[in-house]
Amino acid sequence: MASVKERLAEFSREAHELYLNQSVPYLEDPPDPLQFYRDWIGPNKPCIIRNAISHWPALSKWTPEYLRKKVGSKVISVAVTPNGYADAVDGDRFVMPEERKMSLSAVLDIIEGKVQQRGVFYVQKQSSNLLEELPELANDLEPQIPWMSTALGKSPDAVNFWLGEATAITSMHKDHYENIYCVISGEKNFILLPPTDRPFIPYGNHSNHYVPQSKPYTPTVTIVTVSLCQVCISQLFTVRGMMVPWIPLDPLDPDLDRYPQYGRARPIHFIVKAGEMLYLPSLWFHHVQQSHGCIAVNFWYDMEYDIKYNYFQLLEMLCGFPGST
16 A cells, blocks of 8 residues: 555645646736636636736836835835845844844845945845835835736735845745735746645754844744745744744755755746846745845735645645644
C-alpha cells in the first residue's frame, strides 16, 4: 500500500497533468468578469493581463520628480534590513525588519544614490498603505479593479504601494487573498508554486528575532500562524522568542541536500513588466525580487473560505504543518 508521502506526490503530479500550466499565460485585454471567474479564479490559476491599466495616469506620472512634488514630505513606514530579507528565515531564526518612519523624499534619495545609508530600504507596509499613508496618489489609479470586484462581488480589502531597492527580497510565502499586482515602473521577478506543490515545500518552527540598524534589540511584533497574510506580522501581538512557522528554503538557491523533496516541485519563473498586471491566486506560494526603484500597487481581495480552503487545510495537516495535530 502506498505511503502518505507517495500519495501526496501523486496528488501534485495529477494537478500538473490535469489543469496547471507550465508557464503563466498572458491575456491581452481586461477580461469579462464572468469569464475571468470561470477561467482563472475558479480553477485557482495565475495569469498576466497586458492592457488592463494602460489608462492609469500613474504609469506616466509616477516619476521620482512627480512623487517628490506631490507627496515627498509625507511620512511613511519603511522596512529596513541588513541584507534585504524582511520577514524571512536566517539560520534558525525568523528575522523581522526594523520599521522606520521617513519622508518619501528621503526614501527616494536613498534609492537614487543621493544619500548613503546602512541597510536595504523597502516600502512594503501592506496594510492598505497607499490609502492610509499616500492618499494623494489615489486619483492616479482606480480605487479597485472593476471587473475583479464584479467577478468576486466585493471590493478590495487593501490597496498597497511598493517601492524599494533591487536587493529587497520577499521570501517565499502564501497569502489568503486574491491578489491583483500591478507594476507601475520597473519590473518584478516572481517565482510561483501552486498549492498542490505543498508536499515539497518545507516548513520549520523558528524563533522570532528583530535586527535593527542602530538600536539595541527590542521585542517586536510577529505572526502566530502563517495561515494569515504577511501583513499580520506587523499587526498581531507577540513576545520575544515566540516560534514562527515559516519556509526556510531559498528558491533562488535551494539546498536540496537538506530539502530533497523540493527537487520534485515545479516552480514557475517569470517577469511582470511596467504596465502589466498579475493575477496571483490565493494560497499560491510566491517569492519576489524587483528592479531597482520599481514601483507597484496591488489590490488584495479576501479569498472565499470555501471547500478550496478546507482542502488546503487538510493538505497542510497531511504534510505535517508545524503545530498541526
